[in-house]
Amino acid sequence: MLYVDMTRGISGDMFVAACCSFMDEGMRAEFMRKTDSACREFGCSVALSDVESGSTCGKLLEWKCENRAAARSADEAEGFLEQAAERMALSTDARRFTIRIIGDIIAAEAKAHGIEKEEVHLHEIGRTGGLMNVASAGLCCDILGLGGRSIVGSYISVGEGGVETAHGHLNVPTPASSELLAGLRFRFGPCEGEMATPTGIAIVRNLLSQQQDVLPKASRKGVGFGSRSFDGERGFVMLFESDQTGEEG
Numbered sequence: 001m002l003y004v005d006m007t008r009g010i011s012g013d014m015f016v017a018a019c020c021s022f023m024d025e026g027m028r029a030e031f032m033r034k035t036d037s038a039c040r041e042f043g044c045s046v047a048l049s050d051v052e053s054g055s056t057c058g059k060l061l062e063w064k065c066e067n068r069a070a071a072r073s074a075d076e077a078e079g080f081l082e083q084a085a086e087r088m089a090l091s092t093d094a095r096r097f098t099i100r101i102i103g104d105i106i107a108a109e110a111k112a113h114g115i116e117k118e119e120v121h122l123h124e125i126g127r128t129g130g131l132m133n134v135a136s137a138g139l140c141c142d143i144l145g146l147g148g149r150s151i152v153g154s155y156i157s158v159g160e161g162g163v164e165t166a167h168g169h170l171n172v173p174t175p176a177s178s179e180l181l182a183g184l185r186f187r188f189g190p191c192e193g194e195m196a197t198p199t200g201i202a203i204v205r206n207l208l209s210q211q212q213d214v215l216p217k218a219s220r221k222g223v224g225f226g227s228r229s230f231d232g233e234r235g236f237v238m239l240f241e242s243d244q245t246g247e248e249g
Contacts, residue, residue, distance in 0.1 A: 002146070002241060003215050004153040004204060009195030009235035012133030014226040015203050017061040018239040019140035020048055022222025027143050035136055038087040039063075042080070044128050051225050053234040058223025060234075061136075063129030072126035074106045074117055080128075084135035093147050094138035097206060101134050104180060104202045112175030124165065125199055137203050146207060153208040154215050156186040159195030159230070177201055185211045191230035200237075216244035 004010075004018075020028055028048070035046045044065040051060040072080065081102055085095045105125055110117045124130055141147050158173045158181070165174065172194045173181060180201040221240035228235055 002151045005238040006154050006156045010200035011197040011226045012199035013061045014224045014237040016136045017059040017224025018222045018237040021059040022239045034088040038084045060225045065128040071121045071123045074120045080131045088139050090138050094142045098138040100206045101202045108176040108179035150209045153211045157195050159193045160188045161192040163194040216242040219243045
């Protein structure tokens with residue numbers, strides 16, 4: 001059984017970085033080789049580095065893209081993921097996983113803004129780096145065999161206050177995140193800011209078999225950091241195995 005600790009937030013890049021941290025060297029080499037292939041198609045590059053924040057050590061994933069400002073329509077985002085899946089040679093199950101993620105995000109955005117799915121334009125999520133997070137989450141599923149494992153998550157810390165977006169200043173959780181959180185266990189706080197992003201929430205809602213408020217102690221773990229800091233420390237996700245049994249919360 002695998003566990004995902006989201007008590008310090010969840011985002012697409014944090015989840016993928018945690019998976020990379022959990023991989024062995026051979027798996028990471030495969031991840032980098034396949035993402036590099038996709039990056040050449042879309043004019044971007046990927047960097048995976050070791051980071052320490054407070055007393056926690058892990059990986060940081062960064063996409064460096066030529067065009068960071070471009071938004072994409074729902075159809076364009078789905079087409080991007082199909083191209084990325086080809087370049088990464090994703091399995092059929094992993095391709096379906098990425099399409100479910102972006103489908104959930106598009107549906108949440110449409111409902112939040114009261115528009116049809118065909119009218120949705122994805123701004124932050126629709127940028128090349130945002131969509132590469134979705135595609136590489138599918139790659140992580142292939143490399144780690146996540147689709148065939150029971151995965152238990154903690155509650156999700158969503159943060160509080162507000163966040164600046166392409167739609168202006170929004171309260172946390174944003175309207176799209178609120179839609180995606182339906183049926184999931186989450187808590188406000190513990191820090192100011194957006195600790196859980198739509199991409200991160202959409203990934204885990206399509207991956208988790210259950211959630212528990214209290215998770216067991218990790219025996220083998222991978223930590224993935226995000227680009228944002230909260231109370232002076234980076235947000236992070238931990239993917240881990242345990243020799244113990246979790247306590248139901």
